[in-house]
Amino acid sequence: MSVLTDALTLVFQPDVLITVILASLLGLTIGAIPGLTAVMGVALLIPITFFMDPVPAISAIAALAAMAIFAGDIPGALLRIPGTPASAAYVQDAHVMAKEGCPERALGLSMGAACFGGVVGVILLMVAAPLLARFATNFSSVEYFWLALLGLSCAAIISTGAPLKGILSLLFGLWVASIGIDEVAGQPRFTFGSTELMGGVSFIPAMIGMFAIPEILRNVALPQGKITPPRMGPVFQGLGANLRRRRTNLLRGSLAGSMIGALPGAGADIAAWVAYAVAKRRSKTPEKFGHGHDEGIVEAGAANNGALSSAWVPTLVFGIPGDSITAIVIGVLYLKGLEPGPIIFTKTPELVYAIFIAFFLANLLLIPFGWLIIRAARHLLTMKPAYYLPVVFACCIVGSFAINNTAFGVVVMLVFGLIGWLFEENGIPVAPAILGIVLGGMLEFNFVTSMLKSDGNLMIFVSRPVAAALALTVLAVWAWPIVKHIRGGRA
Amino acid sequence: MQFSNRFIGIVALIGAAAIFYGTFGFRAVPGQQFGSGFFPRITAGCLALTGCAMILSSGPSPWMTVPEWMRTAQAFKAAALPLGGIAWVLVAPFLGFILTTALLILTLVMLMRGRFLFGLGVAVGLSLLLHVVFSVLLRIPLPFGVVEGWLV
Numbered sequence: 001m002s003v004l005t006d007a008l009t010l011v012f013q014p015d016v017l018i019t020v021i022l023a024s025l026l027g028l029t030i031g032a033i034p035g036l037t038a039v040m041g042v043a044l045l046i047p048i049t050f051f052m053d054p055v056p057a058i059s060a061i062a063a064l065a066a067m068a069i070f071a072g073d074i075p076g077a078l079l080r081i082p083g084t085p086a087s088a089a090y091v092q093d094a095h096v097m098a099k100e101g102c103p104e105r106a107l108g109l110s111m112g113a114a115c116f117g118g119v120v121g122v123i124l125l126m127v128a129a130p131l132l133a134r135f136a137t138n139f140s141s142v143e144y145f146w147l148a149l150l151g152l153s154c155a156a157i158i159s160t161g162a163p164l165k166g167i168l169s170l171l172f173g174l175w176v177a178s179i180g181i182d183e184v185a186g187q188p189r190f191t192f193g194s195t196e197l198m199g200g201v202s203f204i205p206a207m208i209g210m211f212a213i214p215e216i217l218r219n220v221a222l223p224q225g226k227i228t229p230p231r232m233g234p235v236f237q238g239l240g241a242n243l244r245r246r247r248t249n250l251l252r253g254s255l256a257g258s259m260i261g262a263l264p265g266a267g268a269d270i271a272a273w274v275a276y277a278v279a280k281r282r283s284k285t286p287e288k289f290g291h292g293h294d295e296g297i298v299e300a301g302a303a304n305n306g307a308l309s310s311a312w313v314p315t316l317v318f319g320i321p322g323d324s325i326t327a328i329v330i331g332v333l334y335l336k337g338l339e340p341g342p343i344i345f346t347k348t349p350e351l352v353y354a355i356f357i358a359f360f361l362a363n364l365l366l367i368p369f370g371w372l373i374i375r376a377a378r379h380l381l382t383m384k385p386a387y388y389l390p391v392v393f394a395c396c397i398v399g400s401f402a403i404n405n406t407a408f409g410v411v412v413m414l415v416f417g418l419i420g421w422l423f424e425e426n427g428i429p430v431a432p433a434i435l436g437i438v439l440g441g442m443l444e445f446n447f448v449t450s451m452l453k454s455d456g457n458l459m460i461f462v463s464r465p466v467a468a469a470l471a472l473t474v475l476a477v478w479a480w481p482i483v484k485h486i487r488g489g490r491a
Numbered sequence: 492m493q494f495s496n497r498f499i500g501i502v503a504l505i506g507a508a509a510i511f512y513g514t515f516g517f518r519a520v521p522g523q524q525f526g527s528g529f530f531p532r533i534t535a536g537c538l539a540l541t542g543c544a545m546i547l548s549s550g551p552s553p554w555m556t557v558p559e560w561m562r563t564a565q566a567f568k569a570a571a572l573p574l575g576g577i578a579w580v581l582v583a584p585f586l587g588f589i590l591t592t593a594l595l596i597l598t599l600v601m602l603m604r605g606r607f608l609f610g611l612g613v614a615v616g617l618s619l620l621l622h623v624v625f626s627v628l629l630r631i632p633l634p635f636g637v638v639e640g641w642l643v
Contacts, residue, residue: 051629168538185517185523223603394617410576417573452524
């Protein structure tokens, strides 16, 4: 109980609350602007959180992500431009509904579903994370190796349309992670004589570059035409009745999203698509899907934010990111001197509970802030890219500079930005590379440590029951595209 | 700019060879069976396998396809972005953060056909805001120049 009281005291401080409110407003603005995504918003926020205490820093990230993911539905509904990849699952339904003169109904449903799904995800996070952490205290380097490999494999193979390209991206990330002084032997690797590279490639400028620069370049290269969003009616009119009517979708989407989000490397995008597919399969009127029907919006919308919260389960318990946003969070936790893993639950439980409460708060704030952004959406959507894109670029520059107080960070950001753009142009996903950069050190350390412990005997990797089960899961993930290919060939 | 899977596979193979070659420069640690080159070599091996798989899975497609927008003025606008970043790195130590950032934003706004006066307002306003947040509040030693000298 005292832990919870301590956590509440940590969160309900004026500076934390102001940070959460500001981050929420920033998240809503970024999510509502077509072409700017939640991940990019989080990436741009990191240089500022770098100078904050852990609780306001993590709370700001949680609030920004939750708001941006919901706000991504706004350009989706009004313009058929999904603000985030997760919104793409139900963009057609929401847009048709908006075109039929009910944009407020589509956005209201999506706001209510996001809030409910987010709260369910937080509850799962609060229940599952401490239990798993207790179980994970017995894990050795072998289990951690398999967990890291599982997260990376899921991100590279399952989360992407093209597994080979996903693996390529991941291997690039793993190579980048090996740049700098080797932790085990103290040997400089791939530094090309540069003292700046001795400490490794700075994670934050690399991530800002890979996530933000391709988006800015894409917006510059392929500008959108003149935008005329429709007029908005009262958001809350009939919302409660509509949500009650779709309570099965709401509950199923929230639970499915929360469970999918808790899988390492899965995330909100997959959760939303799976939930939409389930909603269609279970619906009595599947023919209405894609024609302005509300079942898909509610179910996938709830799954979206449910996954966002539960993606923190593997992040906090094992240090394995659930999605791109939590990959960034892991980097921030390390920067704050907090090593994610089961120990964080025993060493600083009040901090973990403070994160849970901050998440809860962010999801509850979705209703008033969501209403505000829906009302303001018309003005945000008509903002000219000619003004906000240079501003975002300037933020990328100053953010990359601020991490190490050197222009080298800006160079890293630009180089990784161009690499990220080339990746996206060629259908190579960026997220596995980022996960590779974040988890590469952990994967190598646990692999080499296990090999040293066993004197090179590979059997150590399946010598314990949990390790063997994890090894089988990893093998199943690897075999999945082959099985899919064979099944596809037969069909 | 889209490359064929064959081209990407060949680049992956060259990358794998380069990583593998690079590991030969790592000195062995006495008494340690698995040195600094161990894990990068595994990465290189996996990269080579992925490269081969990409070459084998590649269909008959051109090595490189240049999208339509790269043949128009949009290509210059897109190129202005990284070039602007490089210019910022080179010029900021002399002109300082505020002036360089304002010039960069204004140039990009004009290139994207924004209005001059509004762009100037955005450029000056945002540069000053970023200066206050990062330099004054967060105490980041941003490049110091003429304008910062006036403000001190």
